[in-house]
Amino acid sequence: VNAHPVTILLIEDDPGHARLIEKNVRRAGVNNAILPFTDGTAALDHLFGTDQDGHRRVQLPVLVLLDLNLPDMSGTDILQRIKADGLLRRVPVVVLTTTDDKLEIQRCYDLGCNVYITKPVEYESFATAIRQLGLFLAVMQVPEAG
């Protein structure tokens, strides 16, 4: 649908979760490239890193699937930086986490997250939710650049 293929950045510390998410998204027919990151530092480096000329290396358009419980930082820190960045502020961020705490959900939307999904513990529900997310992602319009 998009003129340039959208890269999905999957920031998820649990490799098992990452793999299950990828499998279920693919089952929904999403064929976009998926770049997994298991910690916040690597993800930030990809999003905010610059080359020798000082240009940002990140290739847009991207879509971020973000887990909040990362080993080195909170996912909300990454969300905050993306939404405060001139280049990335329109990047869709889907928070995908185990937390269903009301305050945490409110906080994420306040910080500008586009979708908040609680990972169901029941695997069938989890798989269904991810597949539905995949279907959603397949029809979703992602802005070209900041």
Place this chain on the structure above:
Amino acid sequence: MLQIMRPTSRDGRALDRKGLVSLAACLGLMLCIGGASLWQAVANSRAVAIAATTRQQRNHVAALLLASEEAESSQRGYLLTGDAETLAPFDQAAGEMPAILSALAHDRPGDPATIAMGQAATAEFAELARTIRLARTGDRAAALLAVQTHAGRLYLTQMRKDVAALEASLDARVASRLAAVIQGGRLLLAIDVAGILMILALAGLIGVGLRRTVTTLRLAQSRTAAANGTLERSNERLDDTVRLRTAALTDANDEIQRFAYIVSHDLRAPLVNIMGFTSELEQAAKVFAGYLATAANVPAAVREVSDEDIPEALRFIRSSTTKMDRLINAILRLSREGRRTLSPEPLDMAAVLQAIVDSMQHQVSSRHASVTIGPMPTLVADRLAVEQVFSNVLENALKYLKPGRPGQIGVTGCHTFDMARFEITDNGRGIAERDYERVFELFRRSGDQSVPGEGIGLAHVRALVRRLGGNIDCRSVLDVGTTFTILLPTAPRPDRETPA
């Protein structure tokens, strides 16, 4: 503190008694000195008065003697000259005589010496008057003869002797009085000096006693002040300790809440993987099974693994993960309940309980049970928490009724002091005495496990009741029934409310 104070006050009393005795002695001495001084003054004035009368008596005696001598001289002059004019002093002296005699008699009434002197003077004057009469009548020779007989002279000499004796006695009397006065004065002086010395000594004693008393009092005062200070400091320390302990408890409570929350979340993540990949495994196993179903020459062992072993293993993994999921959810719910901010509101407990019973109407009728709600107090508490407490306990009562016996569940409530007391009584299967506490423990259950459950309900209820500042316990007889007693404060106590 009393033990410190008691001996001090006993010392004080002892000193007071000694001081009082000294003070009384001082007063006594001063009274003695005053009395002695008074006595001496009276003695002095009496001595002075006596001295004055004695001097007057001497004057009178001297006047008597003088008058007698002048009368004699005047008589001699007349007898010599025959001049009537020379008799004037005699006449004057004779005129003065009765007054002097009466004064003397007044001075010393009944004194024989005075009376004798008065008689001598009277006899003298009578003799003088007789000779003068003889001379006037011209019998000068008889008169001179009378003079020559020395009759008059004898009277006068006798008078002089008497006067001298009287004067000597009077002088001796004055001297003795004077000596007595002087001696009394000396005695008084000695008494005064001794008294003053003793008063000084006693005053010194009193002073020492007072100083000791004051010192003791000051010491007691400073001890009391010190004791009060210690008490104040220990009170402050106690306050600090209570504050610290409260803060530590609050911290510990917060820590437990965070711990429960984090644990439940962190346990959930691997569970998703286990369940997810179990599902993947099932899919894979189905593919295998499908292939094996169509394949020929498959060994029986392989078929058994595919048809029985793998599905059985997967079934156990699934049921275990499902159970673990429920437990984690329970912990999560408890921790979330602990974090929820309570918002107290006035609750009509009769209405609250009726609403709970109405919502369980289906279970009640399906078990042929009846629920009766007695008179209910009102209280100010968090509605959701109270509803959860009572619905959990009522659900339990319904759940554990004795099969084959129509259930009877009763709820009563009343006020006791600042608490509301509720009793939920059933005629269910009952709880063994050793399990009274156990039923409130997380994941623990009592009795026969035929009824499904996680052992969460009552743990949740107890946590809620405690958070509301109340308490819950149970009494039961096996096969007869159970009574849960719930105590809730009628109004929330701010100090009991743990921050979320």
